[in-house]
Amino acid sequence: MIRFENVTKRYADGTTAVDGLSFEVCRGELVTLVGPSGCGKTTTMKMVNRLTEPTSGRILLDGEDIATLDPVRLRRRIGYVIQQVGLFPHKTVLDNTATVPHLLGWQRARARKRAAELLELVGLDPSVHGERYPDQLSGGQRQRVGVARALAADPPVLLMDEPFGAVDPVVRERLQSEFLKLQETVRKTVLFVTHDLEEAVRLGDRIAVYGRGRIEQFDSPAAVLGAP
Numbered sequence: 001m002i003r004f005e006n007v008t009k010r011y012a013d014g015t016t017a018v019d020g021l022s023f024e025v026c027r028g029e030l031v032t033l034v035g036p037s038g039c040g041k042t043t044t045m046k047m048v049n050r051l052t053e054p055t056s057g058r059i060l061l062d063g064e065d066i067a068t069l070d071p072v073r074l075r076r077r078i079g080y081v082i083q084q085v086g087l088f089p090h091k092t093v094l095d096n097t098a099t100v101p102h103l104l105g106w107q108r109a110r111a112r113k114r115a116a117e118l119l120e121l122v123g124l125d126p127s128v129h130g131e132r133y134p135d136q137l138s139g140g141q142r143q144r145v146g147v148a149r150a151l152a153a154d155p156p157v158l159l160m161d162e163p164f165g166a167v168d169p170v171v172r173e174r175l176q177s178e179f180l181k182l183q184e185t186v187r188k189t190v191l192f193v194t195h196d197l198e199e200a201v202r203l204g205d206r207i208a209v210y211g212r213g214r215i216e217q218f219d220s221p222a223a224v225l226g227a228p
Protein backbone atom coordinates (compact mmCIF):
# COMPACT_ATOMS: atom_id res chain seq x y z
CA MET A 1 0.00 0.00 0.00
CA ILE A 2 2.70 2.51 1.08
CA ARG A 3 6.25 1.66 0.12
CA PHE A 4 9.40 3.65 0.82
CA GLU A 5 12.34 2.81 -1.42
CA ASN A 6 15.67 4.08 -0.18
CA VAL A 7 14.26 7.50 0.69
CA THR A 8 16.59 10.25 1.85
CA LYS A 9 15.59 13.78 2.79
CA ARG A 10 18.19 16.50 3.14
CA TYR A 11 16.83 19.95 3.95
CA ALA A 12 18.23 23.09 2.33
CA ASP A 13 20.38 23.83 5.39
CA GLY A 14 22.14 20.48 4.99
CA THR A 15 20.29 18.61 7.75
CA THR A 16 19.74 14.99 6.79
CA ALA A 17 16.36 14.26 8.37
CA VAL A 18 15.83 10.83 6.86
CA ASP A 19 18.60 8.64 5.54
CA GLY A 20 17.91 5.76 3.15
CA LEU A 21 14.55 4.62 4.50
CA SER A 22 13.00 1.48 3.02
CA PHE A 23 9.86 -0.06 4.45
CA GLU A 24 6.39 -1.14 3.48
CA VAL A 25 3.02 -0.69 5.15
CA CYS A 26 0.24 -3.08 4.19
CA ARG A 27 -3.36 -2.14 3.45
CA GLY A 28 -5.38 -1.75 6.66
CA GLU A 29 -2.28 -1.86 8.82
CA LEU A 30 -1.59 0.59 11.64
CA VAL A 31 2.12 1.31 11.91
CA THR A 32 3.41 3.49 14.71
CA LEU A 33 6.60 5.51 14.20
CA VAL A 34 8.30 5.95 17.53
CA GLY A 35 11.50 7.62 18.60
CA PRO A 36 12.91 10.74 20.21
CA SER A 37 12.30 14.22 18.90
CA GLY A 38 14.24 15.16 15.76
CA CYS A 39 14.81 11.67 14.37
CA GLY A 40 12.78 12.14 11.18
CA LYS A 41 9.27 10.91 11.99
CA THR A 42 7.40 14.03 10.88
CA THR A 43 9.56 14.35 7.78
CA THR A 44 8.60 10.77 6.88
CA MET A 45 4.90 11.66 7.15
CA LYS A 46 5.20 14.93 5.26
CA MET A 47 6.79 13.18 2.32
CA VAL A 48 3.78 10.86 2.04
CA ASN A 49 1.38 13.70 1.29
CA ARG A 50 4.00 15.75 -0.56
CA LEU A 51 4.26 18.57 1.94
CA THR A 52 7.97 18.02 1.35
CA GLU A 53 9.77 16.06 -1.36
CA PRO A 54 12.45 13.39 -0.91
CA THR A 55 15.97 14.34 -2.01
CA SER A 56 16.37 10.83 -3.40
CA GLY A 57 14.51 7.55 -3.47
CA ARG A 58 10.81 7.12 -4.08
CA ILE A 59 7.54 6.52 -2.31
CA LEU A 60 4.83 4.35 -3.83
CA LEU A 61 1.15 4.47 -2.97
CA ASP A 62 -0.68 1.43 -4.34
CA GLY A 63 2.23 0.89 -6.71
CA GLU A 64 2.21 4.46 -8.05
CA ASP A 65 5.15 6.78 -7.50
CA ILE A 66 3.59 9.67 -5.58
CA ALA A 67 5.95 12.13 -7.30
CA THR A 68 3.87 11.58 -10.43
CA LEU A 69 0.53 12.25 -8.67
CA ASP A 70 -1.16 15.61 -8.43
CA PRO A 71 -0.73 16.79 -4.80
CA VAL A 72 -4.35 17.87 -4.43
CA ARG A 73 -5.68 14.55 -5.68
CA LEU A 74 -3.11 12.74 -3.56
CA ARG A 75 -4.25 14.55 -0.40
CA ARG A 76 -7.80 13.48 -1.03
CA ARG A 77 -6.58 9.94 -0.53
CA ILE A 78 -4.85 10.87 2.69
CA GLY A 79 -6.35 12.13 5.93
CA TYR A 80 -4.00 14.13 8.13
CA VAL A 81 -4.33 14.74 11.86
CA ILE A 82 -1.80 16.82 13.75
CA GLN A 83 -1.21 17.58 17.42
CA GLN A 84 -2.89 20.98 17.36
CA VAL A 85 -5.76 20.40 15.01
CA GLY A 86 -6.55 23.68 13.28
CA LEU A 87 -10.31 24.21 13.28
CA PHE A 88 -12.01 27.27 11.84
CA PRO A 89 -12.87 29.30 14.98
CA HIS A 90 -15.93 30.98 13.49
CA LYS A 91 -17.54 27.81 12.21
CA THR A 92 -19.49 25.35 14.32
CA VAL A 93 -18.01 21.92 14.87
CA LEU A 94 -20.54 20.45 12.43
CA ASP A 95 -19.61 22.97 9.75
CA ASN A 96 -15.92 22.39 10.40
CA THR A 97 -16.48 18.69 9.87
CA ALA A 98 -18.54 19.31 6.74
CA THR A 99 -15.76 21.40 5.15
CA VAL A 100 -14.11 18.55 3.26
CA PRO A 101 -17.34 17.03 1.85
CA HIS A 102 -18.32 20.56 0.88
CA LEU A 103 -14.98 21.07 -0.90
CA LEU A 104 -15.60 17.80 -2.71
CA GLY A 105 -18.71 19.42 -4.15
CA TRP A 106 -21.35 17.71 -2.06
CA GLN A 107 -24.70 19.42 -1.54
CA ARG A 108 -24.95 21.22 1.80
CA ALA A 109 -27.55 18.86 3.26
CA ARG A 110 -25.59 15.76 2.27
CA ALA A 111 -22.33 17.24 3.57
CA ARG A 112 -23.96 18.05 6.93
CA LYS A 113 -25.46 14.58 7.19
CA ARG A 114 -22.04 13.06 6.52
CA ALA A 115 -20.50 15.39 9.11
CA ALA A 116 -23.05 14.30 11.71
CA GLU A 117 -22.23 10.64 11.03
CA LEU A 118 -18.53 11.35 11.37
CA LEU A 119 -18.99 13.13 14.70
CA GLU A 120 -20.92 10.13 16.01
CA LEU A 121 -18.17 7.86 14.75
CA VAL A 122 -15.65 9.68 16.97
CA GLY A 123 -17.95 9.73 19.98
CA LEU A 124 -19.38 13.24 19.78
CA ASP A 125 -23.08 14.07 19.75
CA PRO A 126 -23.82 16.06 16.58
CA SER A 127 -26.83 17.79 18.11
CA VAL A 128 -24.85 18.88 21.17
CA HIS A 129 -21.16 19.20 20.27
CA GLY A 130 -21.90 19.81 16.60
CA GLU A 131 -23.54 23.14 17.34
CA ARG A 132 -20.65 24.41 19.47
CA TYR A 133 -17.66 26.43 18.34
CA PRO A 134 -14.16 24.97 18.61
CA ASP A 135 -13.24 27.05 21.68
CA GLN A 136 -16.25 25.56 23.48
CA LEU A 137 -14.75 22.08 23.28
CA SER A 138 -12.13 20.40 25.43
CA GLY A 139 -8.73 19.59 23.93
CA GLY A 140 -9.66 15.92 23.62
CA GLN A 141 -12.93 16.77 21.90
CA ARG A 142 -11.10 19.01 19.44
CA GLN A 143 -8.74 16.16 18.57
CA ARG A 144 -11.78 13.97 17.92
CA VAL A 145 -13.10 16.58 15.52
CA GLY A 146 -9.70 16.50 13.82
CA VAL A 147 -10.04 12.73 13.37
CA ALA A 148 -13.62 13.12 12.10
CA ARG A 149 -12.53 15.73 9.58
CA ALA A 150 -9.62 13.63 8.37
CA LEU A 151 -12.06 10.76 7.73
CA ALA A 152 -14.53 12.97 5.88
CA ALA A 153 -13.48 12.11 2.34
CA ASP A 154 -13.12 8.45 3.35
CA PRO A 155 -9.41 8.34 2.44
CA PRO A 156 -7.73 4.92 2.47
CA VAL A 157 -4.71 6.38 4.27
CA LEU A 158 -4.50 8.27 7.56
CA LEU A 159 -1.42 10.14 8.74
CA MET A 160 -1.52 10.96 12.45
CA ASP A 161 1.24 13.08 13.91
CA GLU A 162 1.11 12.95 17.72
CA PRO A 163 -2.68 13.41 17.54
CA PHE A 164 -3.13 12.70 21.25
CA GLY A 165 0.11 14.33 22.38
CA ALA A 166 -1.36 17.50 23.84
CA VAL A 167 -4.08 16.07 26.08
CA ASP A 168 -3.79 14.80 29.62
CA PRO A 169 -2.98 11.12 30.22
CA VAL A 170 -6.52 10.06 31.18
CA VAL A 171 -8.04 11.63 28.09
CA ARG A 172 -5.22 10.25 25.96
CA GLU A 173 -5.98 6.73 27.11
CA ARG A 174 -9.64 7.15 26.24
CA LEU A 175 -8.78 8.58 22.82
CA GLN A 176 -6.44 5.67 22.21
CA SER A 177 -9.03 3.02 22.96
CA GLU A 178 -11.67 4.86 20.96
CA PHE A 179 -9.27 5.09 18.06
CA LEU A 180 -8.54 1.36 18.20
CA LYS A 181 -12.26 0.64 18.09
CA LEU A 182 -12.71 3.09 15.24
CA GLN A 183 -9.88 1.47 13.31
CA GLU A 184 -11.63 -1.91 13.61
CA THR A 185 -14.58 -0.34 11.80
CA VAL A 186 -12.87 1.84 9.19
CA ARG A 187 -9.65 -0.17 8.61
CA LYS A 188 -7.47 2.61 7.29
CA THR A 189 -3.84 2.25 6.43
CA VAL A 190 -2.37 4.34 9.23
CA LEU A 191 1.00 5.90 9.95
CA PHE A 192 0.92 7.14 13.53
CA VAL A 193 3.76 9.20 15.00
CA THR A 194 4.42 9.23 18.73
CA HIS A 195 7.40 9.66 21.01
CA ASP A 196 5.71 7.48 23.61
CA LEU A 197 6.72 3.82 23.37
CA GLU A 198 3.72 2.77 25.44
CA GLU A 199 1.37 4.41 22.94
CA ALA A 200 3.29 2.91 20.02
CA VAL A 201 2.99 -0.58 21.50
CA ARG A 202 -0.65 -0.20 22.40
CA LEU A 203 -1.80 1.02 19.00
CA GLY A 204 0.59 -0.42 16.44
CA ASP A 205 0.11 -3.62 14.46
CA ARG A 206 3.77 -3.03 13.81
CA ILE A 207 6.21 -0.50 15.16
CA ALA A 208 8.95 1.40 13.38
CA VAL A 209 11.55 2.37 15.96
CA TYR A 210 13.47 5.42 14.77
CA GLY A 211 17.02 6.45 15.56
CA ARG A 212 18.67 9.41 13.82
CA GLY A 213 17.04 9.43 10.37
CA ARG A 214 16.76 5.67 10.20
CA ILE A 215 14.44 2.88 11.25
CA GLU A 216 16.37 0.69 13.66
CA GLN A 217 13.70 -1.91 14.17
CA PHE A 218 10.44 -2.62 12.35
CA ASP A 219 8.50 -5.35 14.04
CA SER A 220 5.48 -6.46 16.05
CA PRO A 221 4.87 -4.93 19.49
CA ALA A 222 5.86 -8.20 21.18
CA ALA A 223 9.15 -8.33 19.29
CA VAL A 224 9.91 -4.69 20.05
CA LEU A 225 9.27 -5.31 23.73
CA GLY A 226 11.60 -8.28 23.54
CA ALA A 227 9.00 -10.94 24.31
CA PRO A 228 9.62 -14.43 22.92
Ligand code: ADP
Nearest residue numbers: 011013015017036037038039040041042043044
Ligand atom coordinates in the same frame (compact mmCIF):
# COMPACT_ATOMS: atom_id res chain seq x y z
P1 ADP B 1 10.69 14.21 14.46
O1 ADP B 1 9.34 14.26 13.83
O2 ADP B 1 11.17 12.83 14.72
O3 ADP B 1 10.79 15.09 15.66
P2 ADP B 1 11.55 15.78 12.15
O4 ADP B 1 11.25 14.99 10.95
O5 ADP B 1 10.63 16.87 12.52
O6 ADP B 1 11.74 14.77 13.39
O7 ADP B 1 13.01 16.41 12.03
C1 ADP B 1 14.15 15.62 11.65
C2 ADP B 1 15.36 16.54 11.55
O8 ADP B 1 15.16 17.45 10.48
C3 ADP B 1 15.60 17.40 12.78
O9 ADP B 1 16.98 17.55 12.93
C4 ADP B 1 14.94 18.71 12.42
O10 ADP B 1 15.56 19.78 13.09
C5 ADP B 1 15.22 18.79 10.93
N1 ADP B 1 14.19 19.53 10.19
C6 ADP B 1 12.86 19.35 10.20
N2 ADP B 1 12.23 20.21 9.38
C7 ADP B 1 13.20 20.98 8.85
C8 ADP B 1 13.21 22.06 7.92
N3 ADP B 1 12.09 22.51 7.35
N4 ADP B 1 14.40 22.61 7.60
C9 ADP B 1 15.56 22.15 8.14
N5 ADP B 1 15.61 21.12 9.01
C10 ADP B 1 14.46 20.55 9.36
Ligand code: ADP
Nearest residue numbers: 049051075078079080081082085086087149150
Ligand atom coordinates in the same frame (compact mmCIF):
# COMPACT_ATOMS: atom_id res chain seq x y z
P1 ADP C 1 -5.31 21.29 9.48
O1 ADP C 1 -5.80 22.66 9.71
O2 ADP C 1 -5.54 20.37 10.65
O3 ADP C 1 -3.90 21.23 8.98
P2 ADP C 1 -6.81 21.37 7.02
O4 ADP C 1 -8.06 22.11 7.36
O5 ADP C 1 -5.72 22.12 6.35
O6 ADP C 1 -6.23 20.65 8.34
O7 ADP C 1 -7.16 20.11 6.14
C1 ADP C 1 -8.22 19.23 6.41
C2 ADP C 1 -7.96 17.94 5.66
O8 ADP C 1 -7.66 18.26 4.30
C3 ADP C 1 -6.79 17.21 6.21
O9 ADP C 1 -7.19 16.20 7.10
C4 ADP C 1 -6.13 16.65 4.98
O10 ADP C 1 -6.65 15.38 4.65
C5 ADP C 1 -6.48 17.58 3.88
N1 ADP C 1 -5.41 18.60 3.68
C6 ADP C 1 -5.62 19.90 3.39
N2 ADP C 1 -4.47 20.56 3.25
C7 ADP C 1 -3.51 19.66 3.47
C8 ADP C 1 -2.10 19.75 3.47
N3 ADP C 1 -1.44 20.86 3.21
N4 ADP C 1 -1.43 18.64 3.75
C9 ADP C 1 -2.08 17.51 4.00
N5 ADP C 1 -3.38 17.35 4.01
C10 ADP C 1 -4.11 18.43 3.75
